[in-house]
Amino acid sequence: MRSQDWLILKHLYxxxxxxxxxxxxxxxxxAFSSRLKQLEKEFGIKIVTRERRGVNFTPQGEYLAKSAEEMLLKIQEIKENIANMDREVVGTIKFGVSNFFTKYKLPRLLKLFKDRYPNVDFQVTTGWSRDMFHALYNKDVHIAFVRGDYPWLGRKQLLFEEQLCIASAKELDIADLPNLPRIDYKTDSLLKSLIEEWWTKxxxxxxxITMEVDQVDTCKEMVANGLGYAIMPSMILNGMEDIYKISLTDKEGEALLRKTWMLYHDESLELNVIKVFVAFIEDLDTQDMNGKIYEER
Incomplete structure (x- = not known):
């Protein structure tokens, strides 16, 4: 079977x-239907039965379709290993990236890497950090960029830290926060827990809470228009000099920080393209300890 055949089964399922x-x-x-018939002929089975609104998989067809993801991964691994044999920096890097990192950081990093290694391709999956962490754990991606401290036992590198802060359009007294309108936004569970723990202490x-919006950028605009205060990582507010900010600290005076990590499996370094990318990120970090390479562009 060709890799296209496994893709047909994967997407049809x-x-x-x-x-x-x-x-x-x-x-x-x-063309799709013709190839599906050829597959049925090749395996000597009925893969699907057609219904008015779609198809139903037979038990044999379902088994075949569920094998598609595994086979596609294996084919990709074989291709990468073959490319890796001559030590050329070539292949596809699969990333799982948090929404914030995707929007503000990843494009610049990938451009810099692509300029240096033009034969490398990227496959990027984005979402909440917890989902990207699980994608890495399940080996659906090679590298994950996540925000927050996840229980990862593999390789990890700290990229940068942000202090949590209170953001408001005008100056306020932190002691008055329980009586002031707050704007919340959807975010990952680790950040929510960190903010809630600080609040209860x-x-x-x-x-x-007077508003709950779907995105942090929406929340930022609500704050800028004087509709309430919000608690968010400081990097979200880069370039907003008119916003009044109070950095959060715990009872001991320690800053409340949100860390961004690059996570990957040890065995991923066996692929030359992954090894080179990791070294590339480490080199950037070494050259600029203040993280300027990660600033918004």
Missing amino acids: ATKNITKAAQRLYISQP TYLKPPF
């Missing part, structure tokens, strides 16, 4: 619809 699966692979529906009253 995901969509349960020939038209949608064909669209995902940018091939015509007749600092105040006897719950926060007066």
Whole structure:
């Protein structure tokens, strides 16, 4: 079987619809159906039964489809290992990247790396840090960029730290926070827990939350327009000089920090392209300990 055949099975199993699966692979529906029939002939089984709204997989077809992801990974691994044999920096790096890092940091890093190693390709999956951590744990990606301290036993490198702060359009007294309107935003569970723990150790009253928005950028704009205060990592506020900021500390006066990490498996370094990328990031960090390479562009 060709790798395209495994992709056909993978996407058909995901969509349960020939038209949608064909669209995902940018091939015509007749060509898709023809190849599916060839696969049924090759294995001597019925892979799917057609229904009015899609398809149902037979037990044999379901087994074959569930093997597709494993086979595609194996094919990619074989290709990478072959490319790795001559020590050329070539291949595909699969990243799992937090939403914030994707928006503000990753494009610049990938451009710098691509300029130096033009034969490397990137496959990027984005989302919440916890999901990217799980993707790395399951070996769906080679490298994860996550925000927060996850229980990772493999290789890790600290990229930068941000102090949590209170952001407001005007000056305020931190003692008055429980009585002032607060704007919250959707974020990962680790950051929520860090903020909630600080709050419960600092105040006897719950926060007066008047808005809950879906994104931190929306929250930032609400704050800038004087609709309330918010608690967020300081890097979110880069370039907003008119915003009043109070850095958060614990009872001992230690800064409340949110760390951003690069995580990867030890065995990933067996791939030359991963080894070179890790060295590339380490070199950037060595050259600029203040993290200027990660500033917003």
